[in-house]
Amino acid sequence: MDQLDKEILLVLQEKGRITMTELGKEVLLSQPAVTERVRRIEEKGIIDHYRAVVKAEKVNNAVTAFLLFHTKTCEHFVDACSKSNEVVELHRISGQYNFLVKMVSETLHTLETAINEMGTFGDSTTLIVLSSPIENKKIIPILKN
């Protein structure tokens, strides 16, 4: 992970569909050289995948919420979350709660229904997201040499 790899990753986090030719121009490298570097970065598993970042509210998913959960069992809860279209993230956390769940739903009403269904797993606290001033910020790779 040198300076060039770092720059490449920063560009790819911003323009995921950029061509190798263009990427080469941005980081001042020839096209075959960047292509090879990107290939190696992908091979190392540094890039999980490429994705279109969808604005949830534009596809009628208007409500985002975080739930703090205190569950007794873990596995069943993870399974249930996996099956829910509304759960988009699930984090195992330290502290008085077990899990932090991110949910995206159509309306407050559909969110309520989804939360109720999960209520059997334990106690929860719901944090409704009013706005998200920062989202999708790039990960800054740390140089190691």
Next chain:
Amino acid sequence: MDQLDKEILLVLQEKGRITMTELGKEVLLSQPAVTERVRRIEEKGIIDHYRAVVKAEKVNNAVTAFLLFHTKTCEHFVDACSKSNEVVELHRISGQYNFLVKMVSETLHTLETAINEMGTFGDSTTLIVLSSPIENKKIIPILKN
């Protein structure tokens, strides 16, 4: 937003660098037809951008944490978070806390330093992420027609 647009968005959330030719095959549409549909989807602003999803732990950012914050002022706090490389998400939330902050840092030590620097803005509770069973799940568009 019909069934085809929905399918296209699901594929693009999984394979952000897919070519229009390949995407056409996946959703059983000709290349010019998908190209046109994607163009319209982008035009509507449904796709925010395309990005490489980087695995933070592979670029030496090993620690993820969520902070619940209770701040007095909002603007200065948002500014400070914007400038921090470690803050990757910031959500304004309802409830007894003002903000939920997602941070990604190199080590527990660097995380601690970053949290300390933000301590001036108010009281906070830190939730260290032990693991993330679900991440980057696709948004399921809701059909309207």
Next chain:
DNA sequence: GTTGAAAAAACAGAGGA
């Protein structure tokens, strides 16, 4: 790492169902 040329592929446009 570079350049440059050949091969492959993807894209854009026209005309028509």
Next chain:
DNA sequence: TCCTCTGTTTTTTCAAC
């Protein structure tokens, strides 16, 4: 709105340096 067909552009691959 979609299809097929085709010309053109772009990208990639693969030399040699």
